[in-house]
Amino acid sequence: MELREFLFAPLAGHTLTFAITARERGIFSGAARLKQLAGELGLEVTWSAPEGYALEPGSCLFRGRGEATAIIRAEEMLLGVVGKPSGVATAAAGFVRQAGERIKVVCGAWKKVAPEIRGELRQAIATGGAGIRITERPFIYLDKNYVRLLGGVEPAVDRARAYDPERVIVVQIRGEGRPIAAEAEAAVKAGAGIIMVDTGHLKDLANVVTAAQQGGWREKVKLAFAGGVTPAGLEEVIDAGADIVDVGRAIIDAPLLDLSLDVEGISL
Known part of the structure; x- marks a missing residue:
């Protein structure tokens, strides 16, 4: 007999109730997966908070019923299923709250994680209020490797526009081969609608903003910035003149939200 089966044999046939509660403030994410996995474990869901539920220390986000062995397995599995997404949603919400209406916060780092999650x-990013796409309009994203393979920003943008001239062309620039401000201007003149300054250096963003203002093309383009942005550095990005900030690790690598699963009672 397996250890847990032996330990909980006296509780065979008894139904226990349990609750999952938050131990810190945050935003709940993972509601659908939580209910699905609880069902797979043979647990009855008696209540579950909706996606995006605001949590305070002590807030209940889930209640269920089941046998002792199933609840012990639930403690090992359910907390992880919602802990990470809730941590990510909480981090995203923090950036969105700090940004207000001054800049659009997006996080495209979800594309770099394992397919399973x-x-x-x-x-979770969307639940926290951040964008999962750099623009809601149909677009073509030309990252650094597209630009390199196609021979530079001008031929890359030309090729993308030839495919669909109605889509917004987004170009990731890093100042390769020429000053970054010149690279940005070339992309805009070729027809790009969003320039992603993806160097993590505010000086590069400032140079592009200055060139855009002096060159008369600032109103024709949205300027995005990415690279190691943290809550402490967000104000500097806003002050430098970006329209969009793509936050990566500070959101996607957020710690698990601290949650607890506790047995509440036994039904004989």
Whole structure:
């Protein structure tokens, strides 16, 4: 007999109730997966908070019923299913709250995580209020490797526009081969609608903003910035003149939200 079966044999046939509660403030994410996994464990869901539920220390986000062995397994599995997404949603919400209406916060880092959790973290980012796409309009994203393979920003943008001239062309620039401000201007003149300054250096963003203002093309383009942005550095990005900030690790690598599963009672 397996250890747990032996330990909980006296409780065979008894139904226990339990609750999952938050131990810190945050945003709940992972509601659908939580209910699905609870069902797979043979647990009855008696109440579950909706996606995006605001949590305070002590807030209940889930209640269920089941046998002792199933509840012990639930403690090992359910907390992890919602802890990470809730941590990501909480981090995203913090950036969105800090930014207000001054800058659009997005997080595209969900594309870089393992496929098994990609959908859950993408949902968590959206639950926190951050964008999962750099623009809501149909677009073509030309990252650094596209630009390199196609011979530079001008031929890359030309090729993308030839495919669909109605889509917004987004170009990731890093100042390779020429000053970054010149690279940005070339991309805009070729037809790019969003320039992603993906160097992590505010000086590069400032140079592009200055060139855009002096060159008369600032109103024709949205300027995005990415690279190691933290809550402490967000104000500097806003002050430098970006329209969009793509936050990566500070959101996607957020710690698990601290949660607890506790047995509440036994039904004989």
